[in-house]
Amino acid sequence: EKAQIGVTGLAVMGRNLARNFARHGHTVAVHNRSYGRTKELVEEFGSEGKFIPAETAEEFVASLERPRRVIIMVKAGGPTDAVIDEFAPLLEEGDMLIDAGNAHYLDTRRREAALKERGLHFVGTGVSGGEEGALHGPSIMPGGSPESYEALGPLLEDISAKVDGEPCCVHVGPDGAGHFVKMVHNGIEYADMQLIAEAYDLLRQVGGHSPAEIADVFRGWNEGRLGSYLIEITAEVLKQVDAETGKPFVDIVVDQAEQKGTGRWTVQAALDLGVPVSGIAESVFARALSGGPDVRAAAKDAALPGPSASSGAHGGDLQADVEQALFASKIVAYAQGFQQIQAASKEYDWAIDPGAMAKIWRDGCIIRAKFLDFIKQAYDKQPELATLLVDSYFLDAVSGAQDAWRRVVATAAQQGIPAPGFASALAYYDGLRAERLPAALIQGQRDFFGAHTYRRVDKDGSFHTLWAAEGRPETEA
Ligand code: NDP
Numbered sequence: 043e044k045a046q047i048g049v050t051g052l053a054v055m056g057r058n059l060a061r062n063f064a065r066h067g068h069t070v071a072v073h074n075r076s077y078g079r080t081k082e083l084v085e086e087f088g089s090e091g092k093f094i095p096a097e098t099a100e101e102f103v104a105s106l107e108r109p110r111r112v113i114i115m116v117k118a119g120g121p122t123d124a125v126i127d128e129f130a131p132l133l134e135e136g137d138m139l140i141d142a143g144n145a146h147y148l149d150t151r152r153r154e155a156a157l158k159e160r161g162l163h164f165v166g167t168g169v170s171g172g173e174e175g176a177l178h179g180p181s182i183m184p185g186g187s188p189e190s191y192e193a194l195g196p197l198l199e200d201i202s203a204k205v206d207g208e209p210c211c212v213h214v215g216p217d218g219a220g221h222f223v224k225m226v227h228n229g230i231e232y233a234d235m236q237l238i239a240e241a242y243d244l245l246r247q248v249g250g251h252s253p254a255e256i257a258d259v260f261r262g263w264n265e266g267r268l269g270s271y272l273i274e275i276t277a278e279v280l281k282q283v284d285a286e287t288g289k290p291f292v293d294i295v296v297d298q299a300e301q302k303g304t305g306r307w308t309v310q311a312a313l314d315l316g317v318p319v320s321g322i323a324e325s326v327f328a329r330a331l332s333g334g335p336d337v338r339a340a341a342k343d344a345a346l347p348g349p350s351a352s353s354g355a356h357g358g359d360l361q362a363d364v365e366q367a368l369f370a371s372k373i374v375a376y377a378q379g380f381q382q383i384q385a386a387s388k389e390y391d392w393a394i395d396p397g398a399m400a401k402i403w404r405d406g407c408i409i410r411a412k413f414l415d416f417i418k419q420a421y422d423k424q425p426e427l428a429t430l431l432v433d434s435y436f437l438d439a440v441s442g443a444q445d446a447w448r449r450v451v452a453t454a455a456q457q458g459i460p461a462p463g464f465a466s467a468l469a470y471y472d473g474l475r476a477e478r479l480p481a482a483l484i485q486g487q488r489d490f491f492g493a494h495t496y497r498r499v500d501k502d503g504s505f506h507t508l509w510a511a512e513g514r515p516e517t518e519a
Pocket of ligand 1: 053169
C-alpha cells in the first residue's frame with residue numbers, strides 16, 4: 043500500500059501533523075534528516091494509524107502514491123531550501139512539495155516560481171495553532187496553484203480545525219498568498235497580545251488589583267465579546283503561582299518579550315506596501331523596548347522622572363473602561379491587518395477573499411475568537427470594504443467604546459503608564475476621522491525644501507511655490 047501523504051521533518055510540528063493525518067485514517071509516509079526521530083515516532087505512536095517510515099529520501103518518495111504530496115516541516119530558511127534541493131530531483135511532473143513551516147512569503151514566491159519550471163507544484167502553507175493545533179486540528183492557509191489545491195485541499199481540510207462542521211482551511215491564493223496571510227495572522231497575534239498586556243498593566247497599576255483578581259476579570263471578559271483563546275490563556279497565566287516562591291508567576295518572569303520574527307516581517311511588508319499597521323508595529327516595538335536591557339538600565343540610572351504626584355485618578359469605572367479600550371483597539375489592529383492582506387492581494391494579484399480568512403481563523407489558530415464571525419459577516423456583506431471600521435457592527439462597537447477608550451488613554455498618559463497599543467490605535471482612529479490632516483503642512487514643508495510640489499484643494503494639477511528666497515512667495519503651475 044502506498045501513502046496518500048508524506049511528512050518530512052519530524053520535530054514537534056511535523057510529528058503532530060503526521061499523527062493527525064494517521065488518526066484521520068490516511069496512510070502517512072514519514073521521514074526526517076536523522077532517522078532517530080522517524081523511529082521514535084513509529085515506536086511511540088505507531089498504533090494511532092498507518093505510518094510508512096522511510097530512512098532515505100528515495101524510499102520516502104517511492105512510498106507515496108501519485109501525484110505525490112510531500113509536506114516539509116523543517117526549520118524555516120536554509121533548511122527548507124536544502125530539503126527542496128534534495129527532493130525536487132526525485133519527484134515527477136505534477137507532484138507537490140508543501141512547505142508548512144513559517145517561511146517568508148517572498149521566499150515562497152521564489153521557490154514556487156523555480157519549481158513550476160520543473161513541472162512541480164510548490165505550496166507554501168501557513169499552519170497555526172502550535173504543537174497542540176498540529177495534532178488536534180490547526181488553522182491551515184495554503185497558497186500555491188488552484189490545481190494543487192484540488193489534489194491537496196481535501197486532505198488538509200480533513201485534519202484542520204472545524205467550526206460548525208466547516209474546515210478552518212481554504213485555498214488562500216496563488217504562490218506566496220498562504221504564507222503572507224499566516225504572517226499577518228502572526229502580526230495580529232502580536233497586537234492582540236500587546237493590547238491584552240496593556241489592559242492587565244492598567245488594571246494592576248491604576249486599579250491596584252492582584253494578578254489573581256485580574257485573572258478573574260479576564261475570565262469574565264472571556265464570556266463576552268472579547269471571548270478568545272488569548273483572553274482565556276491570559277487568565278490561566280495570571281492565576282498561575284510560582285511553586286518555588288509562592289509569588290504570582292508573572293512576577294517571577296523577566297519582563298523582556300522575545301520574538302521569532304513574523305511580527306517584524308509583517309511590519310516590514312506593511313512598510314513596503316504603504317499600509318499603516320500601527321497596532322502591529324507598536325507591539326513589535328514594545329517587545330523591542332522591553333528587550334533592550336541596556337537602554338532600560340541607562341534610563342533607570344538616570345531616573346527619568348514620571349508625572350507629578352497630582353496627576354489624576356481614573357475618572358470612570360476602570361474595569362469597564364479598559365474592556366472598551368481593549369475591544370476598540372483590537373478592532374483597529376484587525377482592521378489594519380485585513381487592510382494589509384487586501385493591499386498585498388492587489389499588489390500580487392492573489393484575489394484573496396478576506397472574509398474567508400476570518401472564517402478559517404475562527405478555530406485552530408492562536409487568534410481564534412468569536413469576534414472573527416463579525417469580520418466574516420462584514421466582508422460577506424461587502425467584499426470590497428475599505429476598512430472594517432466602517433462596517434456597521436464595528437462602527438457601533440468603536441463609537442460605543444470611544445469615551446471609555448479616551449479616558450483610559452488619558453489615565454495612562456497622566457499616570458505615566460505606557461499603553462502604546464491603546465494610544466496608537468486611538469490616534470489611528472482619530473486620523474481616519476479627521477476632516478483635515480496636518481499632512482497639508484507636510485506637503486508645504488516638502489515643497490519648501492525639495493520642490494516636491496503639492497496638489498491644491500481648488501484646482502487640478504501639481505504646483506510649486508517659489509519660496510521666500512527672493513522675498514514674497516510666488517506660485518507657479
Ligand atoms: P524546528 O523549527 O525546530 O525544526 C527542526 C526540524 O528541522 C527537525 O526535523 C530537523 O531535522 C529539521 N532540519 C533542520 N535543519 C535541516 C536541514 N538542513 N535539512 C533537513 N532537515 C533539517 O521544528 P518545529 O517542529 O518547531 O517547526 C517546524 C516548522 O514549523 C518551522 O518552520 C516553524 O517555524 C514552523 N511552525 C512552528 C510552530 C510551533 O509552534 N513550533 C507553529 C507553526 C509553524 P533533524 O531532526 O535531523 O535535526
